[in-house]
Amino acid sequence: MKTLFSFKTLFSFAERLAGPLLRISLGLVLLWIGSLHLQNPQSIVVLLSMSLPFLASSAFVYVLGALEVIAGVLLIAGLWVRYVGLLTLVLFAGTLTIFVIAPGATGFPILNLLGQFLWKDVVLASAAITVAANDAARYEAKRAQRTQLSSRSADHTLSLVSSESKQGNDSVTREQTHSQPL
Secondary structure: OOOOOOHHHHHHHHHHHHHHHHHHHHHHHHHHHHHHHHHOOHHHHHHHHHHOHHHOOHHHHHHHHHHHHHHHHHHHHOOOHHHHHHHHHHHHHHHHHHHHHOHHHHOOOOOOHHHHHHHHHHHHHHHHHHHHHHHHHHHHHHHHHHHHHHHHHHHHHHHHHHHHHHHHHHHHHHHHHHHOOO
């Protein structure tokens, strides 16, 4: 009995959808977080003052928010994805250093509300790695394909030149044979 869909079809669809969906959703999260940082930097300044006091300024939070918004837009648009993924990884890794630098602020290892809020960046950092790796793999596959195509084209051109050269030599030999007096 044939079913309306098969698991193979479903998994194939999920495989095609996973990469773009992860990239776009990470972009939306960054756009949202960055917008919030630009709208109200004070809450992040307070967090930074507990962990990285030398960065605790509104100016730094505005720069951070702008980077997050730009990264989000670029991810949604699918531009410079592997590089933006690496930048995003650095942003999330910076947030996660708070667990090491100021465990009292997060309640680490028994997380308080702030720690629970920041812990999500582990998943977001993993998403950034995956997005960057997928894009880099796609780029390398396309590059290998172009190299293979250009190699085939060069081989085809060489074989044409070789066959033309051989034909030219054959015709010269025939002319020499026909032109010799008997």
